[in-house]
Amino acid sequence: MAPGDTGVEQPRKAHRVAKSGAKVRKKKGKCAAGDDEGGERKNPKAFAFRSATKAKRLQSRSAEIEQRRLHVPIMDRSIGEPPPFVVVVQGPPQVGKSLLIKCLVKHYTKQNLSDVRGPITVVSGKSRRVQFLECPSDINGMIDAAKIADLALLLIDGSYGFEMDTFEFLNIMQVHGFPKVMGVLTHLDQFKDVKKLRKTKQRLKHRFWAEIKEGAKLFYLSGLIHGKYTKREVHNLARFISVIKPIPLSWRMAHPYLLADRFEDVTSSESVRLNRKCDRKITLYGYLRGCNMKRGTKVHITGAGDFSLSGVTSLADPCPLPSAAKKRGLRDKEKLFYAPMSGLGDLLYDKDAVYININDHLVQFSNTDDNNASKKQGKGNDVGVALVKTLQNTKYSLDEKLDQSFINFFGRRPAAQSEDSDMTGNAISSRQNDQGEANILAQVGGNNLSSAGTLESNGHSSSECSSDSEGDNDDDIQPSDHGVDLREEVEFCNGRMRRKAVSANFQDDDDDDDDGSDNEDDSHNEDSDDDHLSEGSLSSDGSGEALDSDDGTENTSKWKKSLLARTLARRGASLMQLVYGQASAELDNDSGEEGSSDEEIFVPKGQKKQVKNELPSFDDIDAEDYSKFLKVELRDWSNEDLIKSIRDRFVTGDWSKASLRGREVDENGEGDEEIDGDFEDLETGEVHKSQAAESAAGKPGVQKEDELKVEELRLKKLALKAKFDSEYDGSDLSGEEVDNEKKKSKREQPDAGGYFDKLKEEIELRKQMNVSELNDLDEDTRVEIEGFRTGTYVRLEIHGVPYELVEHFDPCHPILVGGIGLGEENTGYMQVSLKRHRWHRKVLKTKDPIVVSIGWRRFQTTPVYAIEDRNGRHRMLKYTPEHMHCFAMFWGPLAPPKSGVLAVQSL
Numbered sequence: 001m002a003p004g005d006t007g008v009e010q011p012r013k014a015h016r017v018a019k020s021g022a023k024v025r026k027k028k029g030k031c032a033a034g035d036d037e038g039g040e041r042k043n044p045k046a047f048a049f050r051s052a053t054k055a056k057r058l059q060s061r062s063a064e065i066e067q068r069r070l071h072v073p074i075m076d077r078s079i080g081e082p083p084p085f086v087v088v089v090q091g092p093p094q095v096g097k098s099l100l101i102k103c104l105v106k107h108y109t110k111q112n113l114s115d116v117r118g119p120i121t122v123v124s125g126k127s128r129r130v131q132f133l134e135c136p137s138d139i140n141g142m143i144d145a146a147k148i149a150d151l152a153l154l155l156i157d158g159s160y161g162f163e164m165d166t167f168e169f170l171n172i173m174q175v176h177g178f179p180k181v182m183g184v185l186t187h188l189d190q191f192k193d194v195k196k197l198r199k200t201k202q203r204l205k206h207r208f209w210a211e212i213k214e215g216a217k218l219f220y221l222s223g224l225i226h227g228k229y230t231k232r233e234v235h236n237l238a239r240f241i242s243v244i245k246p247i248p249l250s251w252r253m254a255h256p257y258l259l260a261d262r263f264e265d266v267t268s269s270e271s272v273r274l275n276r277k278c279d280r281k282i283t284l285y286g287y288l289r290g291c292n293m294k295r296g297t298k299v300h301i302t303g304a305g306d307f308s309l310s311g312v313t314s315l316a317d318p319c320p321l322p323s324a325a326k327k328r329g330l331r332d333k334e335k336l337f338y339a340p341m342s343g344l345g346d347l348l349y350d351k352d353a354v355y356i357n358i359n360d361h362l363v364q365f366s367n368t369d370d371n372n373a374s375k376k377q378g379k380g381n382d383v384g385v386a387l388v389k390t391l392q393n394t395k396y397s398l399d400e401k402l403d404q405s406f407i408n409f410f411g412r413r414p415a416a417q418s419e420d421s422d423m424t425g426n427a428i429s430s431r432q433n434d435q436g437e438a439n440i441l442a443q444v445g446g447n448n449l450s451s452a453g454t455l456e457s458n459g460h461s462s463s464e465c466s467s468d469s470e471g472d473n474d475d476d477i478q479p480s481d482h483g484v485d486l487r488e489e490v491e492f493c494n495g496r497m498r499r500k501a502v503s504a505n506f507q508d509d510d511d512d513d514d515d516g517s518d519n520e521d522d523s524h525n526e527d528s529d530d531d532h533l534s535e536g537s538l539s540s541d542g543s544g545e546a547l548d549s550d551d552g553t554e555n556t557s558k559w560k561k562s563l564l565a566r567t568l569a570r571r572g573a574s575l576m577q578l579v580y581g582q583a584s585a586e587l588d589n590d591s592g593e594e595g596s597s598d599e600e601i602f603v604p605k606g607q608k609k610q611v612k613n614e615l616p617s618f619d620d621i622d623a624e625d626y627s628k629f630l631k632v633e634l635r636d637w638s639n640e641d642l643i644k645s646i647r648d649r650f651v652t653g654d655w656s657k658a659s660l661r662g663r664e665v666d667e668n669g670e671g672d673e674e675i676d677g678d679f680e681d682l683e684t685g686e687v688h689k690s691q692a693a694e695s696a697a698g699k700p701g702v703q704k705e706d707e708l709k710v711e712e713l714r715l716k717k718l719a720l721k722a723k724f725d726s727e728y729d730g731s732d733l734s735g736e737e738v739d740n741e742k743k744k745s746k747r748e749q750p751d752a753g754g755y756f757d758k759l760k761e762e763i764e765l766r767k768q769m770n771v772s773e774l775n776d777l778d779e780d781t782r783v784e785i786e787g788f789r790t791g792t793y794v795r796l797e798i799h800g801v802p803y804e805l806v807e808h809f810d811p812c813h814p815i816l817v818g819g820i821g822l823g824e825e826n827t828g829y830m831q832v833s834l835k836r837h838r839w840h841r842k843v844l845k846t847k848d849p850i851v852v853s854i855g856w857r858r859f860q861t862t863p864v865y866a867i868e869d870r871n872g873r874h875r876m877l878k879y880t881p882e883h884m885h886c887f888a889m890f891w892g893p894l895a896p897p898k899s900g901v902l903a904v905q906s907l
């Protein structure tokens with residue numbers, strides 16, 4: 001019987017909506033397109049909230065999500081070049097840490113590293129340096145390394161699997177601020193079965209993700225080729241390293257710290273000899289990180305204790321970033337690296353010296369076979385080699401030489417004479433140049449001399465060694481002409497160091513006479529000799545006789561004439577003369593001299609005036625006519641006021657006035673109108689009056705106001721620029737418009753973005769203002785106020801360090817120097833919240849010593865465990881609870897609240 005026959009309606013099978021297939025896909029596509037086109041418009045009700053409560057809840061939820069995403073903007077206080085990015089390579093023993101560092105260094109620098117000891121700095125890009133550090137396998141080393149790592153490369157032996165070292169390190173990092181982490185699997189070539197390899201990779205990856213986070217980067221180094229990891233894999237790893245940005249960690253941002261890449265014990269050897277265990281003086285070098293370090297800061301050296309800094313000096317960057325020239329790639333020459341502990345880097349910078357490492361086998365420095373060596377080498381003497389060899393012959397230190405030298409303003413005497421004149425080749429030629437330059441300078445010298453310390457200046461082999469500057473004693477000594485050695489006699493006379501050049505085997509009669517007169521009466525000589533000096537400079541214009549007559553004394557001897565003639569002959573090509581002509585140069589000399597001769601030391605006043613009144617005679621008919629220029633240049637130097645006005649421009653004057661000079665106006669009204677004339681700042685439309693005009697109008701205050709205005713304007717411009725930089729998104733909208741645009745684009749939370757951006761902008765503004773203010777200061781004041789900036793390569797000098805630090809110094813163990821903040825140098829009781837780690841088998845017992853690591857410090861202490869009861873009282877516990885937090889109270893150096901704490905029972 002057919003079912004229909006009964007007359008009873010059978011329930012129909014419900015329509016099954018197709019969930020897959022072409023139709024569904026088509027339909028879905030349509031829907032999606034409709035949505036895109038504006039599904040809301042077509043059927044607005046379908047997308048509207050049905051319930052106000054639900055709407056509110058959804059809104060608040062999205063707001064919450066957005067708020068959680070936002071962080072309080074932190075001011076990035078670093079100015080200038082950032083310090084190198086610290087990459088800590090960690091892993092169990094024999095996993096391939098050293099090999100990986102070597103391969104990476106090779107990749108970046110094309111240099112083979114024989115030994116990995118201490119931090120290795122390499123330039124990895126145009127604006128980036130990387131510092132590799134191999135993490136030691138002991139707990140102390142791991143703790144220290146975790147505190148400075150910007151990126152941790154966790155090496156895992158793939159053929160073996162994870163080892164505890166990796167997890168311990170991960171846990172340490174979690175406590176002390178988690179930096180970026182990447183895993184690297186090595187020893188994968190030991191898998192013979194590809195399938196097994198694939199499975200192991202998967203397993204290890206997921207384990208790694210579980211420990212860090214889903215998607216954490218894990219690299220595979222598939223094996224070795226010629227004992228090195230394959231280039232391709234190293235290249236990929238290097239690429240990843242170079243794009244990672246460090247995470248700003250609050251502890252590190254608030255404390256200055258450095259990873260010492262060089263360590264020197266500078267204790268005097270005598271005190272070490274007397275007592276081997278005496279406290280030592282050490283110097284530590286490294287890039288400053290975290291925040292600026294001020295001079296008085298106390299520091300903690302991990303493993304050694306707290307010390308106050310005896311000295312902080314900023315040094316030249318040993319591994320500078322390549323210049324920001326417009327180049328695309330990084331040239332090979334600029335691929336620098338620096339690793340003094342590994343014996344790399346040929347230059348070592350110290351406070352007052354630079355050390356150059358040259359392999360002994362490359363160059364022979366011994367003095368004996370000097371000539372033979374150069375012959376053997378075949379090529380001519382290298383400049384560097386010659387320099388080093390000349391250094392061997394140096395008998396006097398630079399300080400001594402400086403003491404014995406003097407500045408020669410008005411003559412042809414070598415600028416800084418000293419002993420090491422047996423320099424050869426380039427050294428000498430450079431010296432000659434110096435002397436040539438000295439000629440341009442005007443002559444001031446004095447009637448020096450006498451002699452106490454003897455200084456041989458035997459090697460003035462060239463014509464420069466003529467010492468014609470001082471009138472009386474050294475005038476006729478010309479060892480170059482006669483092949484005679486010069487001896488220099490130094491004495492302290494009339495309040496300054498003076499030198500006398502005495503030839504050992506050559507005596508000049510004139511010289512003798514002169515010396516005799518010198519010795520007779522020093523005070524008399526002062527005047528007369530100064531006259532000679534002025535003669536020296538004036539005589540060049542050919543008016544020697546007039547000068548002689550000026551003297552009016554018996555000084556009109558013949559030798560003087562010959563001296564003048566010689567001086568003239570030797571005068572040679574003066575740059576001044578070549579450019580401006582003889583007359584002009586002389587006039588300049590004159591004026592310069594008179595400017596300086598207003599110092600009573602050199603010329604008696606009466607005589608000076610006499611000289612001044614006699615203008616040089618330009619009787620040389622062959623000379624070109626410079627009169628036109630002269631007219632422009634001439635000033636009335638008989639005017640006392642005019643002379644006074646330039647008095648402070650000389651060594652003996654008041655230099656502090658120099659800064660104010662620009663603001664002062666010549667009393668004569670002469671002057672700088674052309675230079676400091678009115679002008680209009682086209683950008684601002686502001687008209688700047690000349691200073692002279694302003695002060696003439698009797699408005700000294702106006703100028704100050706103007707300066708303030710200019711400064712304000714500059715700051716405003718800077719702030720605007722900063723704002724633009726921070727907001728730049730390619731559009732040329734104004735600040736508010738940009739804000740609006742951003743608000744529109746952030747549908748989820750329209751207000752927070754605006755506020756957030758404003759906050760950021762404010763911070764950037766403040767930073768720019770600070771920077772501009774600080775940059776206006778001179779270096780010392782800036783350092784005093786701001787401290788040494790991060791990224792600076794600094795040298796820290798620390799006294800009273802226990803000898804064990806020096807004795808047991810191990811370059812493979814990082815030396816971390818951390819600045820101690822206010823209140824952190826005190827000791828006291830601390831209360832921390834503690835939980836037994838799941839790997840620690842036993843519970844901890846009260847008063848059992850543990851090693852605690854907080855902040856920069858590691859120290860041993862005996863904690864008392866406690867738990868908070870319901871009534872709020874702390875009840876002491878004999879043992880820590882199994883799986884719960886409890887309190888631990890212990891004595892130790894204090895750390896600020898919220899610092900991460902880590903405790904280990906044994907090292």
Ligand SMILES: Nc1nc2c(ncn2[C@@H]2O[C@H](COP(=O)(O)OP(=O)(O)OP(=O)(O)O)[C@@H](O)[C@H]2O)c(=O)[nH]1
Pocket residue numbers: 091092093094095096097098099100137186187188189190221222223224227
């Ligand atoms: N077959 C194979 N050998 C490797 C691999 N990685 C490293 N090695 C070898 O493992 C040995 C140890 O390498 P190192 O770089 O000294 O390891 P390390 O971690 O620095 O060792 P420690 O400093 O003693 O902790 C070397 O002989 C390497 O050649 C790898 O992926 N495959």
